[in-house]
Structure formats: C-alpha cells, structure tokens
Amino acid sequence: MASALAQLQGCAQLRLEAQHAPSSRCVAPAQRAVQQRRLQRRGGSGSAAPAAPRATAVAAAPAAHVAAEDKWIERTLEAVVPDSASLPAPLASLQSGCLSALATARMPTTRNEEYRFTDVSPVLQAALAPSAGPAAAPAAALDAALAAAGMREAAAATVVVVDGQIDEQRSSLGGLPQGVYVGGLAGAPQDVVSFALGAQSRARGGAFALLNGAAARDALVVHIPANLTLSGSIHILYLSSGAAAEAAGQAALAAPRLLAVLEEGASAEIVEEFASLAPADGTASTAGTATASKDGPAGYLTTAVAEFELDDRAALKHSYVTLEGANAAHAKSTLVNQGTESSYSLTEVRVGGRLTRHDLSIEQLGEATQSQMRSFLLCGDGQLHDLHSKLKLDHPQGEANQLHKCIVSSPSGRGVFDGNVKVNRLAQKTDAQQLSRNLLLVPRATVNVKPNLQIIADDVKCTHGCTVSDLEEEELFYLKSRGISADVARQMLVYSFGREVVQCLRDEALQARVEAAMRRTLASFTGAAQ
Amino acid sequence: MLSTASVAARAPCGIGASRRQQRGAAARGRRQFCLVRAAKGDVLLEIHDLQAKVAATGKQILKGVTLTVREGEVHAIMGKNGSGKSTLSKVLVGHPDYEVTGGSAAYKGVDLFELEPEQRSHMGLFLSFQSPVEIPGVSNIDFLRIATNARRKAAGEKELDPLEFYAHVMPKLEALNMDPAFLNRNVNEGFSGGEKKRNEILQLACLEADMAILDEIDSGLDIDALRDVSKAVNGLKSQQQDMGILMVTHYKRLLDYIRPDYVHIMQEGRIVTTGDMGLVDKLEESGYSVLSSSA
Ligand SMILES: Nc1ncnc2c1ncn2[C@@H]1O[C@H](COP(=O)(O)OP(=O)(O)O)[C@@H](O)[C@H]1O
Numbered sequence: 109m110a111s112a113l114a115q116l117q118g119c120a121q122l123r124l125e126a127q128h129a130p131s132s133r134c135v136a137p138a139q140r141a142v143q144q145r146r147l148q149r150r151g152g153s154g155s156a157a158p159a160a161p162r163a164t165a166v167a168a169a170p171a172a173h174v175a176a177e178d179k180w181i182e183r184t185l186e187a188v189v190p191d192s193a194s195l196p197a198p199l200a201s202l203q204s205g206c207l208s209a210l211a212t213a214r215m216p217t218t219r220n221e222e223y224r225f226t227d228v229s230p231v232l233q234a235a236l237a238p239s240a241g242p243a244a245a246p247a248a249a250l251d252a253a254l255a256a257a258g259m260r261e262a263a264a265a266t267v268v269v270v271d272g273q274i275d276e277q278r279s280s281l282g283g284l285p286q287g288v289y290v291g292g293l294a295g296a297p298q299d300v301v302s303f304a305l306g307a308q309s310r311a312r313g314g315a316f317a318l319l320n321g322a323a324a325r326d327a328l329v330v331h332i333p334a335n336l337t338l339s340g341s342i343h344i345l346y347l348s349s350g351a352a353a354e355a356a357g358q359a360a361l362a363a364p365r366l367l368a369v370l371e372e373g374a375s376a377e378i379v380e381e382f383a384s385l386a387p388a389d390g391t392a393s394t395a396g397t398a399t400a401s402k403d404g405p406a407g408y409l410t411t412a413v414a415e416f417e418l419d420d421r422a423a424l425k426h427s428y429v430t431l432e433g434a435n436a437a438h439a440k441s442t443l444v445n446q447g448t449e450s451s452y453s454l455t456e457v458r459v460g461g462r463l464t465r466h467d468l469s470i471e472q473l474g475e476a477t478q479s480q481m482r483s484f485l486l487c488g489d490g491q492l493h494d495l496h497s498k499l500k501l502d503h504p505q506g507e508a509n510q511l512h513k514c515i516v517s518s519p520s521g522r523g524v525f526d527g528n529v530k531v532n533r534l535a536q537k538t539d540a541q542q543l544s545r546n547l548l549l550v551p552r553a554t555v556n557v558k559p560n561l562q563i564i565a566d567d568v569k570c571t572h573g574c575t576v577s578d579l580e581e582e583e584l585f586y587l588k589s590r591g592i593s594a595d596v597a598r599q600m601l602v603y604s605f606g607r608e609v610v611q612c613l614r615d616e617a618l619q620a621r622v623e624a625a626m627r628r629t630l631a632s633f634t635g636a637a638q
Numbered sequence: 639m640l641s642t643a644s645v646a647a648r649a650p651c652g653i654g655a656s657r658r659q660q661r662g663a664a665a666r667g668r669r670q671f672c673l674v675r676a677a678k679g680d681v682l683l684e685i686h687d688l689q690a691k692v693a694a695t696g697k698q699i700l701k702g703v704t705l706t707v708r709e710g711e712v713h714a715i716m717g718k719n720g721s722g723k724s725t726l727s728k729v730l731v732g733h734p735d736y737e738v739t740g741g742s743a744a745y746k747g748v749d750l751f752e753l754e755p756e757q758r759s760h761m762g763l764f765l766s767f768q769s770p771v772e773i774p775g776v777s778n779i780d781f782l783r784i785a786t787n788a789r790r791k792a793a794g795e796k797e798l799d800p801l802e803f804y805a806h807v808m809p810k811l812e813a814l815n816m817d818p819a820f821l822n823r824n825v826n827e828g829f830s831g832g833e834k835k836r837n838e839i840l841q842l843a844c845l846e847a848d849m850a851i852l853d854e855i856d857s858g859l860d861i862d863a864l865r866d867v868s869k870a871v872n873g874l875k876s877q878q879q880d881m882g883i884l885m886v887t888h889y890k891r892l893l894d895y896i897r898p899d900y901v902h903i904m905q906e907g908r909i910v911t912t913g914d915m916g917l918v919d920k921l922e923e924s925g926y927s928v929l930s931s932s933a
Pocket residue numbers: 692695697699717718719720721722723724725726735
C-alpha cells in the first residue's frame with residue numbers, strides 16, 4: 109500500500125491524516141455524567157394516544173424580532189422561522205430552545221476544526237427563504253418524482269416529505285400493524301414525543317441542527333411498540349422543490365425532521381432518501397423548477413435532523429441516501445441513542461448535491477450493543493461530501509464496525525471524513541473496527557480523511573485502517589488477464605468499489621437509482637457508461 | 639491486426655488463425671486431424687532463455703528458462719517453494735510486478751511480450767492463478783460473462799446476452815460440481831481455497847483457452863475437490879485435444895489424474911531436469927536434493 113500511496117502523492121493533491129490514540133496515551137474519559145442516562149421507561153407504550161395540545165405556554169418571541177450575534181443567522185431566522193403559535197406544542201418548545209441557542213451561535217467557518225476542510229461560506233452567502241412546501245409544489249412534478257422513485261411495493265409504509273412537510277396525499281401508511289405510528293406530530297403519541305423530540309439534537313447537535321429546530325414546521329414521528337418486528341421498510345422520500353416560497357433569487361430552505369423511537373425488542377427498517385424535484389443531473393425538469401437553475405445564485409439548502417431512540421434489544425436498519433440536484437446544499441444530523449443489546453446499522457450513500465455534510469453521532473448506553481456504519485460517498489465535478497461521525501462506547505462487550513469509502517472522480521471534487529470511535533474505560537471486551545478506503549481517480553482529486561479510534565479501555569479488540577489509492581493494480585490485472593480491456597476493467601472496479609456499500613441498501617429499485625446517479629457522475633471519468 | 643501477425647508467423651506451418659473456427663468442424667474428421675497432428679504437434683509456446691526480475695526490488699528470479707510446449711502436450715513443472723514457478727507463470731501472462739530482462743517467449747509464433755495481458759487472453763492463453771485475487775462488488779456471473787464476451791468478440795463470435803450466457807455456463811458449473819449460488823457471489827470474495835480453484839477452472843472452461851497454465855490448482859484441495867477439478871480439466875482437454883497444458887504442482891497425486899507428457903524440475907529460476915513420470919517417482923523417493931547434484 110505504501111507504494112500505492114507514494115505513487116499517488118505524485119499526481120494527487122492528497123491530504124491524509126490518520127490518527128490512532130493508543131491505550132498507553134490515555135485520554136481522560138469524558139466526564140459527562142449525563143451519558144449514564146438510560147432511556148426512560150414509559151408507561152402504556154404502543155398506545156398511540158394523539159397528543160393533546162399541551163397547556164404549557166411557550167413564550168416564543170415572534171420570529172421577526174429574533175436577535176442573534178451572527179448576522180447571517182439573524183437574517184435567516186427572520187426569514188424562515190415559522191410563527192410558534194402555528195406549531196404543535198412540542199415543536200414550539202423545541203423552536204424556542206433552538207432560537208435561544210442560535211442567539212449566541214455562529215455558523216461554522218474553516219477556522220473551526222470541525223469544518224476545516226468544508227467551506228460552507230457559499231451556502232451562507234445566499235439569502236434564504238422558506239421552501240414552498242407540498243401545497244405550492246407542482247403536482248405533476250411531484251407525481252413524476254414519485255413515479256421515478258418507483259417505491260418498493262413491499263414497503264410497510266411510504267412517506268413523502270416535500271420541503272420538510274409531509275405530503276399526506278402522496279404518502280401511504282395504510283398497511284401498518286396496530287400500535288405502530290408513522291406520521292406528523294399532530295397525531296403522534298404524546299409521551300414518546302415529549303421525552304424524545306429534540307433531546308439528542310439539543311445535547312449533541314451543531315449549528316445546522318439548531319437551524320433545523322428553529323425552522324421546522326413539523327416532524328415525522330415513527331414509533332414501534334415493544335417486541336414488534338415491522339416487516340418491510342418505512343421508506344421516507346424527502347423531495348426538495350428547490351423553489352422559495354417568496355421572491356425569486358432567494359435560496360429555499362427546507363428543514364425536515366425525523367424522530368424514530370423503537371421500544372424494547374422492536375425492530376424496523378427505515379430508509380431516508382433525499383431527492384430533488386429537478387432531475388439529479390441539474391437539468392431543469394419540464395414542470396416547476398425552471399426558476400432554480402443549476403448555476404443560479406439560489407439553489408437550495410436542506411438542513412435535516414433525524415433522532416433515533418433504540419430501547420433495549422431494539423434493532424434498526426437505517427439507509428440514508430442523497431440523490432439531490434447539482435444546486436443542492438445539504439446538512440444532515442443523525443443522532444442515535446442505543447440501549448442494552450440494541451443494534452443500529454447504517455448504510456449511507458451520497459452521490460448527489462453540491463455540498464453535503466453529515467454529522468452522525470451514536471452513543472451506546474448499555475452493554476453488548478452493536479453499531480454498524482457503512483458509507484459510500486462519490487465526489488464528482490465541484491462536489492464536496494463530508495462525513496463527521498462520532499461513536500461512543502461506554503459499556504462492556506460493545507461492537508462497532510465502520511466502513512467508509514469515498515471516490516473522488518474529478519479534480520474539483522473533494523471528500524472529507526472525520527470518524528471518531530471512542531472506546532471509554534468501562535467499555536471492556538469491545539470489538540471495534542474502522543476502515544476508511546479512498547479512491548482518487550484523477551490528479552488533484554482531494555480527500556481529507558481522519559479515521560480516529562480512541563481506546564481508553566485496555567481489554568479490547570480493535571482494528572483500524574485507512575488507505576488512499578488508485579485502483580488496485582492486482583484486481584485490474586486479474587480482469588485484464590481474462591481478456592477484459594483496461595477501460596472496461598477500470599469501470600468495473602470503480603463501480604464495484606461503491607457497490608460493496610450500495611448493495612447493502614437491499615432495495616433494488618433504490619440501488620438502481622443510486623447506480624444511475626453514479627453513472628452520471630462518473631461519465632466524465634469512465635467515458636461511456638457501463 | 640493481431641490475427642494478421644499470427645497468420646504471418648504461423649504461415650510456414652500451414653495452419654492459420656482459422657484453427658479456432660476449425661474446432662467447430664465435424665467431430666469425426668476433426669478427431670482424426672488431431673490424432674495425426676498430435677504426433678508432430680505445432681509449437682504452441684516456445685520459451686527461450688527467459689530472464690525476469692521483480693520490478694520493484696530488482697531481484698532476479700528467472701535466470702534463463704527454456705521450455706517448449708506443442709499442441710496437445712501436457713507439461714508439469716515441479717520444484718521447491720521460491721524456485722520461480724509462479725513467477726514464470728505470471729511473466730507469461732504479463733503481470734506488471736515483473737520485468738523481462740532477457741530471452742524470449744513466443745505463443746502461436748507471436749512475441750508474447752509485445753502483447754497486452756488482455757490480448758494474450760484473446761489469443762487463448764490462460765493462467766489459473768495460484769492465489770486468485772478477490773474482487774468485492776463485482777458479481778461472478780457478470781465477470782464471467784464480460785470475460786467470455788471479450789474472448790468471443792476477439793474471435794469474431796457472437797456475444798452472449800445474460801440469458802444465453804446462463805445457459806452457456808450452467809453445464810460448465812455442473813461439470814465442476816459447483817453450486818450455482820457461486821454465480822451471484824462476488825468474484826472470489828470469501829471463497830475457500832478450493833472454491834477459488836474451481837472458479838479458476840470455471841473461467842478456463844468459459845474462455846475455451848488453447849494454452850492453459852495451471853499454477854498449483856491442487857494446493858488446498860481435499861480429495862473430492864481434486865477429483866472434480868482434475869476431471870473438469872480432463873473433460874476440457876478431451877473436447878479440445880490440442881490444448882496445451884503447463885501445470886505447476888508439488889504433488890504426484892495431481893499428476894495421477896492429469897498425466898503429463900513431460901515433467902520439468904525448476905530450481906533457482908532455471909529448469910534443471912526434464913523427464914517423464916519416472917522422474918516424479920524418483921522425486922517422491924529422494925526429494926529435490928538428489929536432483930541438485932545432477933544439475
Ligand atoms: N512480486 C514479488 N515481489 C517480490 N518478490 C517476489 C515477487 N514475486 C516473487 N518474488 C520472489 O521470487 C521468488 C520466487 O517466487 P515464486 O515465483 O512465487 O516461487 P514458486 O512459485 O516457485 O514458489 C521468491 O523468493 C519470491 O519471494
């Protein structure tokens with residue numbers, strides 16, 4: 109591998125930082141006592157009693173008067189914060205918390221360590237306005253997008269969220285077993301929402317998560333009662349119309365939010381797919397999005413938050429896919445609390461969007477808990493994809509497995525990865541693996557990768573690795589020795605590199621959409637699509 | 639362009655590049671033709687004083703290998719670990735780790751080192767690797783079909799669509815006692831040693847090679863797998879009697895299944911002794927040390 113690295117440094121502007129804190133160099137374990145917090149036990153789980161509007165009066169100041177130190181935040185809040193009186197009570201309360209946090213917050217710059225390689229300033233130049241929402245979005249374009257998505261028939265439920273708001277008409281929630289709730293805040297089980305909505309994002313969310321909390325108009329709630337195994341997935345299709353509700357020339361902001369709570373022993377599969385109403389190649393579609401041109405100043409920003417609470421022995425398979433248009437900026441926070449013996453398995457694929465950032469934070473709150481993360485990021489022309497993940501193990505016999513794969517196929521593409529797995533003192537007998545593999549296909553393609561395994565416990569099994577390379581010489585040769593031309597062999601290997609993750613999506617229609625998007629992105633590199 | 643070169647080079651022998659097409663000719667006439675030719679056998683692979691080094695380290699591995707394989711012949715190469723057997727195999731198919739520093743190798747009369755690895759394959763040269771690489775994310779059936787079609791296209795034959803290919807590959811799979819589930823797995827990924835070897839021979843069967851180099855197809859195989867693999871190789875050989883075979887092995891048991899016409903002993907990058915099965919027996923009794931004195 110050393111030779112591959114050396115060879116690559118010659119032609120690629122490569123920055124690689126790998127850091128491994130060995131147990132001998134002890135880092136003081138985080139002392140935050142709150143981490144011992146267990147998921148609260150709630151009575152009458154599964155009884156999906158609709159939330160009565162809460163009596164608590166949330167004294168949220170009218171949005172227009174929000175003052176913030178950061179001028180961009182102030183301007184943005186003035187434009188996008190909905191009237192709290194129009195919100196369900198738990199969301200109004202979340203909004204008020206986020207607003208007060210934002211009053212002293214600053215949007216990140218490249219001087220922040222967390223954003224050193226991810227310059228969000230282009231996003232912050234735009235004047236934001238709330239997105240149009242499902243009512244304003246052209247019905248034909250929506251239906252076309254839905255048909256293109258060809259939602260899996262076997263899905264237990266499909267939820268269409270347009271510009272952060274649930275499109276009830278186009279969602280299908282019919283076949284859900286009794287006791288399962290999937291829907292907006294208005295009908296959600298009140299106890300579930302009140303203990304969990306915003307709990308994690310308040311504690312561990314960043315500026316974009318706060319912005320979501322301030323701007324969200326609803327939250328999609330998924331609640332799976334104890335010991336229920338939901339067959340089929342809950343497929344959430346987030347569509348961005350890219351159109352601002354008000355004046356043209358402004359960038360649209362969408363703030364979709366998901367809260368999923370799996371009670372003891374429940375298991376489910378949730379797919380989050382983000383797409384644009386305009387086709388992913390950025391060409392304007394026939395209906396509706398003509399105003400959001402690819403190179404126009406506007407574009408749009410999606411700031412999404414998903415909070416997952418897994419109680420003891422719950423199991424969640426989570427897919428997260430972005431296929432947004434070339435004018436999209438996308439900031440996503442995923443926060444996961446895991447109870448004893450629960451398992452969380454993420455398959456993440458990001459192909460679309462101009463600038464996407466995922467902040468993933470997982471905390472193991474009990475013994476023998478499993479967390480798995482697989483990510484594939486493809487950075488083509490002018491694209492930047494950033495994954496910042498934090499996984500914290502505080503209890504014995506945990507398992508953690510992270511695979512990060514990134515292809516940069518253009519000199520103007522960049523991949524950023526900062527993956528922290530922290531095995532704390534009490535997390536004995538942990539089995540943790542972390543691997544980052546990066547493929548730079550052209551000169552000047554860039555990745556900034558920092559896989560980072562911190563081990564404080566001493567009785568653990570951990571492996572850790574990072575590679576930055578061109579295609580594997582040995583694999584190329586094997587294919588050529590079977591008569592496959594060098595060009596086709598390169599193509600096969602480029603696709604296969606991503607497929608290791610993509611095929612974990614399990615939904616063939618979704619895989620096909622991903623592969624079509626990959627082909628578009630890679631067309632400039634591989635010539636003809638495979 | 640390739641075939642032109644091939645025809646020109648082979649013209650003196652009177653048998654042109656159309657040999658591949660002739661294979662499809664009426665079986666009876668063909669068999670007789672083969673029998674006649676088996677006696678004289680055209681030269682298929684001619685290696686002369688071949689020298690090669692590891693490109694990265696400059697270490698000289700092959701120090702003058704000379705070997706001729708005629709159509710229909712089966713050759714075995716034996717020798718201690720590290721004597722250069724795999725290096726010879728890989729140099730012949732154009733592995734980039736090695737640099738040829740002297741000598742020559744002609745295949746069907748064409749200088750092998752003028753050809754890209756894929757061109758060598760198109761001409762029917764095949765190596766079953768000692769340690770085949772795993773390719774995650776590429777399904778075995780896609781790989782086999784793309785490879786088969788590359789060879790067919792080069793031979794001017796019709797390419798097979800996925801359904802046709804399925805029909806094409808199933809009997810070959812059965813002949814190797816392989817579970818069809820292997821087709822949907824990724825190339826060699828998570829295969830046991832024996833499964834990888836079967837998969838190599840499956841590729842040999844799909845590609846219908848004229849010259850097969852088999853590098854330790856017997857290592858890591860249990861007795862059942864060894865029988866399956868040898869049977870499959872013998873089956874291919876009986877369908878295509880003028881196929882040349884060069885096998886590398888440590889063990890007599892493989893040679894009891896696939897009988898070699900010639901046995902060579904390799905030592906420190908050279909072939910030091912050539913004989914027949916008798917040499918193998920001698921080797922079984924006294925080991926390689928006996929031979930080094932005669933070298
Ligand atoms: N790619 C390589 N890089 C470095 N050394 C190599 C390489 N290939 C072969 N060698 C060395 O060349 C010698 C012969 O190896 P090989 O051809 O594999 O022997 P055999 O197959 O007879 O066991 C050994 O010393 C081996 O270490």
